[in-house]
Amino acid sequence: MISDTLNTAGAIAKGMATTLKELFQPTITEDYPFEPPNFEGRFRGVHVLQRDANGLEKCVACFLCAAACPSNCIYIEATENTGDNRVSAGDRYAKVYNIDYNRCIFCGYCVEACPTDAITHGHDFEIASYETGTLVYRKEQLLAKEPQGAPAK
Amino acid sequence: MPELVKFKLNDKELTAEKGTLLIEAARQNGVEIPAFCYYPGLSLQAACRMCLVDIEKRPKLATACTEPVMEGMVVWSDNEKIHTARKTTLEFLLTNHPLDCPVCDKGGECELQDMVFRYGAGGSRFVEEKLHVPEQKWSPVVYYDAPRCILCYRCIRICNEGMGVGALGLNYRGVNSEIVPNKGDHLECEECGMCIDICPVGALTSGAYRYQTRPWEMTYVATPCAHCGDGCKVTLSVRNNQIMRGNNRDASGLNGEFLCIKGRYGYDFTHSAERITKPRVRKNDELVECTWTEAIAAAAAGLKAAKTHGVIGSTHTTNEENFFLQKFARQGLKTPHIDHRRSADFPALMDALAGRPATPSALATSRDVLEAPAVLLIGNNPTDQHPMLAWNIRTAVRLRKQHLYIVNRASIPLVAQAEAAKIAKAGEEIEELERFRDALAKEKDVVIIFGSEVKGADITKLVAFGDTLPGHTRYIALADNANSRGAVDMGVLPDLGPGYQPAAQAGMALDEMLAGNLEAFLIVGANPARRYLIQAGKAFVVVQDMFLTETAQIADVLLPSAGPYEKGGTVTNTYGEVQRQKLGLLVNGAKTDLEILSLIARAMGFDLGAANAATQSNEVFEEIRRSVKGYNIAAAALWTGSAVPAVTLNGAVPHRDRPDLIASSNDTLFTSGTLGRYCSALSAVAEAKERKNPEGIGK
The missing domain is CATH 3.40.50.740 (Rossmann fold)
Incomplete structure (x- = not known):
């Protein structure tokens, strides 16, 4: 009976010692949503369509991402670059580029398939919505910002 | 019964008809010998060196596309020597070929892509910069990208031999060789697009289709063409209820792979802004x-x-x-x-032929034109009005030595293929036929094809004339539309x-x-x-x-x-x-x-x-x-x-x-x-x- 009591008190003391010790250690959990979360570099979030150093779109509308996509969520319409409307560095560009985030499973196959490194995974993940219609992202929403001081097109 | 010869391919005893080319004989027996320049029905070129095979007692590899099978021939198409040869050939073909497959229209259905994937080496030893020549626009529907061209000359041959137009030729030599259109910087031809279709790579591309989509993104629907009365099949490539292109690479119809400009590009009325969509x-x-x-x-x-x-x-x-x-x-x-x-006066024709048996029919089919030993063409200009008929006649004259006789009010392009041609005054076509009587009497079977110039009582006279010819005479009346x-x-x-x-x-x-x-x-x-x-x-x-x-x-x-x-x-x-x-x-x-x-x-x-x-x-x-x-x-x-x-x-x-x-x-x-x-x-x-x-x- 007495030894039981002593044993219990010892166990509590041991446990509390750990708690007290950890109390003064730096925290490892994150304070999301009050602070932005930290990501590993390879985190697969909402896609970003990259631009090259001249501000032109890297995407040449080859459709390989759409072909690689297992959930069939990428829709592209291609058209030809012309002299006065040059959008990408290649012969053609994506006139329409939609990703349907209702279907996307963030597997990254599109990124692997891309021959021009145009499509990448960004770190945005807060895309929950009450309306599925808003989950079809258009090219304008996916494109990276034009670099500062890019030459005029 | 054709004469058969025995030969050995990859240690297997096989037989083929005498005179068959080795490449065809292998295909008939289920062995693929890869080739770019060889094309059934066109003259032989032996330009691409892809079909090299090893023949017993020959010191060097030989091209299977120019070698007829012979009795007792022993051939290998699949040994180490050939594998090396194919890899090297493909490496040479890729010397200047840009690797822009992601933007190339042919990507996904390109013969070069397939061949390299299947027979090619993983890498290239060339480190030199690739030769670049800017793309050329030959016409609103034909574009030429010279660096992609592998010089198989299929386009030149199909235009010369198949179409009888001869709008394409070759300039320069060696790596600088280029296909050139007849007017130097642009084309003046029938704009049929056969050259685009037959191109194994993306060197010739279609103005109506280029840079719009990719082959695997579309569904394919083979349906009769909407225009003339020939009934060619066009395979429509459809994406999102929109026709992206028309072609007939699957050879699903009467026309084989042939299509004229109307079949190939004449689908865009479907999407015309002038369509009425409301009553x-x-x-x-x-x-x-x-x-x-x-x-x-x-x-x-x-x-x-x-x-x-x-x-x-x-x-x-x-x-x-x-x-x-x-x-x-x-x-x-x-x-x-x-x-x-x-x-076309079909009732008069059916009436004139009344009482004839169903088989062998007195009415000819499109295939009969291809196989007939002789064709008598009265009126019409098939090159313009019935392009598939003209194609069939040209093919038959070229490959089967068909005899073509023409009676027309004007000199039509098919006269170039004709054995004899006569210009007749309007309404005198039937009288003019008498001039051909002796020549036609020597032919085995004649297919008589006539346009709207022959109608009414003239059809009765024409059938009476046909009846006097020996052999089985058959008839075709040409009507305008689908x-x-x-x-x-x-x-x-x-x-x-x-x-x-x-x-x-x-x-x-x-x-x-x-x-x-x-x-x-x-x-x-x-x-x-x-x-x-x-x-x-x-x-x-x-x-x-x-x-x-x-x-x-x-x-x-x-x-x-x-x-x-x-x-x-x-x-x-x-x-x-x-x-x-x-x-x-x-x-x-x-x-x-x-x-x-x-x-x-x-x-x-x-x-x-x-x-x-x-x-x-x-x-x-x-x-x-x-x-x-x-x-x-x-x-x-x-x-x-x-x-x-x-x-x-x-x-x-x-x-x-x-x-x-x-x-x-x-x-x-x-x-x-x-x-x-x-x-x-x-x-x-x-x-x-x-x-x-x-x-x-x-x-």
Whole structure:
């Protein structure tokens, strides 16, 4: 009976010692949503369509991402670059580029398939919505910002 | 029985017909010998060095495409030596070939891509910079990207030999070699696009298709072409209810891989901005858009109020629609006045050939033209009006030594292939035939092909002439449009019902109807106002059409109909071969002519059957098979994509001769009646401006 009591008190003391010790250690959990979360570099979030150093779109509308996509969520319409409307560095560009985030499973196959490194995974993940219609992202929403001081097109 | 020879391929004993090329003999026995420049039917080139094989007792590898099989030959197509040779050949082909597959139109269906994947080495030893030459635009429909070209010369040969045009040639030598068009920097030719189709890589690309999509993104629908009466099949590449391109690489039709500019590029009327997609009703002398319910009710009321009716059918709608139309006229409206624009005198031909057995038929098919030892061509200009017929004749003359005899009012391009040609004055074609009598008497079997120049009594004279020839003489009458023959076979004529049976009561012909005092007209897919004066306001006019044509503009009720690529059914080409038309895409707002007719029939209280839009086309087809003489054709063959000849020779055809009504619209390669006006690619090419349709009539 007495030894039981002593044993219990010892166990509590041991446990509390750990708690007290950890109390003064730096925290490892994150304070999301009050602070932005930290990501590993390879985190697969909402896609970003990259631009090259001249501000032109890297995407040449080859459709390989759409072909690689297992959930069939990428829709592209291609058209030809012309002299006065040059959008990408290649012969053609994506006139329409939609990703349907209702279907996307963030597997990254599109990124692997891309021959021009145009499509990448960004770190945005807060895309929950009450309306599925808003989950079809258009090219304008996916494109990276034009670099500062890019030459005029 | 052809002589067979034995040879050994990869240690297997095989046999092949004597004289077969090794590459073909291997293919027949299921062994693939890769090649770029070899193409069945074209002259041999041995340019690509891809088909190298190892032949016993030969010190060097030999090209399988130029080597006929010989008795006792021992060949290897799959050893270490050949693997190395293929890898090296492909490495050389890729010396200057850009690796821009992601943007190249051919990516995914490129023969070079496939070959490198299958036989090529993983890397290249070349470190030198690739030669770059800017892309050239040869015409609105043909673009040439020289660096991609692997110099197989297929395009040059198909243009020279297949098309007989010879618009392509070669400039410079070695790595600088380039294909050049006949006018230096641009093309002047038939714009058929065969060079684009036959190109194994993406060097020649189509202006209408380039940089728009990728081959695996589309669905493919093989359906008869909407334009001339030849009945070529065009494989439409469709994406999101939009036709991206037309070609026939799958060789699914009568035409093999052949297509002219109309078949290949003439699909864009489907997406024309001028398509009508809402019904219109005339109110206060203006056509205003309305709902389908309103329009059908207005059409039914107007037709019901009139005591006399005239019905005009189309040469573009399906057999089902034409059959239903004549049923609608004869059983529904109870009018005998029904006609269409005729361009060949089929009733006179069937009458002249009455009593001949079904087999061997006195009517020739398109394949017969290819196989016949001799062809007599009277009138017409097949190069412009029946491009597949011209292609078949050229092929037969080239590969089978066919003899071609021509009687024409002018010197046509096919004269280059002819054994003998005579220029005849208008109306004297039959008399001119006597000059060929001795030559034709020496031929085994002759296929006689005639255009709209021969009609009425001349056909009887022609058949009498054909009967004097030894051998089995067969005939083909050339009609203008995709279903001109079908319209006649289905009885869209005032004096004949379906299957060339006399109508219960003979009605007025097209010109009489339009000049007469009929109270109402139903015009389906035709544009008679282009040739005849129809007095608007005098009669109540219901028009079913895709566009606001001259006729549609005077309509009281205008109903937007679906185009030929937007519906199922069957069509009969000018040779009498029935083919199934497949639904390629849907266009919002339009209904098929059959559905529109059945809706009007229901609104008018006619019981004509086939009321369910989903199944009506098949229902009417079954009715045609049951009731139209000669159309009891094998449905299974039709359903699997074959062309089945209708047996339309069924005894005497008592008809009323109206040779004055039979006229071809003499469409060129760049016009196609009213329909051609809405095909932007046809009018975009420079040649279209030079070769205007002389009479300016059509449809």
